[in-house]
Amino acid sequence: MATKLVTNYQVKHCVTCDFWSGSRNVDNAGVVVSVSDPSIKGKCLGKWRPNSFTPNHTCPDFKKWGALK
Numbered sequence: 575m576a577t578k579l580v581t582n583y584q585v586k587h588c589v590t591c592d593f594w595s596g597s598r599n600v601d602n603a604g605v606v607v608s609v610s611d612p613s614i615k616g617k618c619l620g621k622w623r624p625n626s627f628t629p630n631h632t633c634p635d636f637k638k639w640g641a642l643k
């Protein structure tokens with residue numbers, strides 16, 4: 575069984591990026607982000623489209639997810 579990945583709004587990874595299309599959840603405070611499986615991939619809808627990346631990938635074109643504070 576996969577381990578859940580939990581991170582926060584200060585981490586500039588795909589999982590906290592506005593351009594990432596992977597499945598993720600954010601808490602009510604807009605601070606803690608989680609995914610059910612850290613190995614899942616989501617398409618980048620930004621500069622690196624249509625490549626897919628895991629939640630902990632990062633790049634210089636990161637933009638904070640709008641759901642985050």
Ligand code: SF4
Nearest residue numbers: 588591594618620633
């Ligand atoms: S590759 Fe870069 S721009 Fe695309 S989702 Fe990940 S951090 Fe965001």
